[in-house]
């Protein structure tokens with residue numbers, strides 16, 4: 001692959017949560033390809049080992065940590081790892097769950113709590129806990145991964161959509177708080193991207209065709225359609241962007 005911006009992130013240290021597959025993996029790989037040292041993480045040790053091995057084969061500078069973002073002691077391990085790499089510059093909060101499919105007011109209390117714990121509260125806590133290191137960086141960047149569904153809730157992803165809307169508010173509020181310190185806080189709202197997460201919406205041919213018919217660019221997104229946006233926000237090219245959400249959705253809105 002050609003390393004277009006091979007040195008844009010040289011010397012920076014990044015943490016990407018849920019980064020052993022899907023969009024998180026692609027973001028970790030892209031930041032590392034652009035020169036960053038990256039802490040790769042997810043809940044299962046085997047997945048962390050495999051991802052780290054795969055990325056190291058490419059010669060990338062990555063280290064692996066097992067981290068359930070809802071657990072304080074696991075989040076701490078992420079920051080110990082970034083400290084060991086020289087101190088944190090870039091935090092990408094990517095982990096998310098959707099334990100139930102259904103309309104918002106049909107969500108069980110359990111599902112609601114889990115969705116808000118992982119998708120919103122853990123993003124808030126990671127951002128908060130990252131500050132002791134990010135404040136020492138000259139290039140502090142926080143990036144939340146939301147969803148196009150945060151703008152227009154998808155009926156089948158009711159509570160999940162609302163959790164993704166909350167991230168827009170968190171982005172604005174944190175950006176406003178941290179602007180004076182030259183730390184940017186931004187958000188990415190992916191459309192339909194080919195990962196495990198979106199399988200239910202795209203696995204049958206008819207569902208896929210229906211989805212594609214709603215996407216002006218005429219295709220589902222690839223994980224690298226998102227990783228490039230994350231790298232931009234993390235880099236000096238994104239230095240004057242803060243409090244924003246970049247939609248990368250092939251032109252679709254969320255009315256599937």
Ligand SMILES: NC(=O)c1ccc[n+]([C@@H]2O[C@H](COP(=O)([O-])OP(=O)(O)OC[C@H]3O[C@@H](n4cnc5c(N)ncnc54)[C@H](O)[C@@H]3O)[C@@H](O)[C@H]2O)c1
Nearest residue numbers: 018022023068069094095096147190191192193195197198
């Ligand atoms: N794929 C899409 O179409 C799409 C669209 C919009 C937004 N997103 C968002 O992109 C992000 C990545 O999703 P993806 O599509 O790569 O799917 P994915 O299922 O591969 O990613 C979600 C990841 O979060 C991890 N995760 C869940 N709970 C966790 C926890 N407690 N601690 C750590 N990791 C945890 C999962 O193991 C999984 O790897 C998510 O925030 C998702 O909401 C995806």
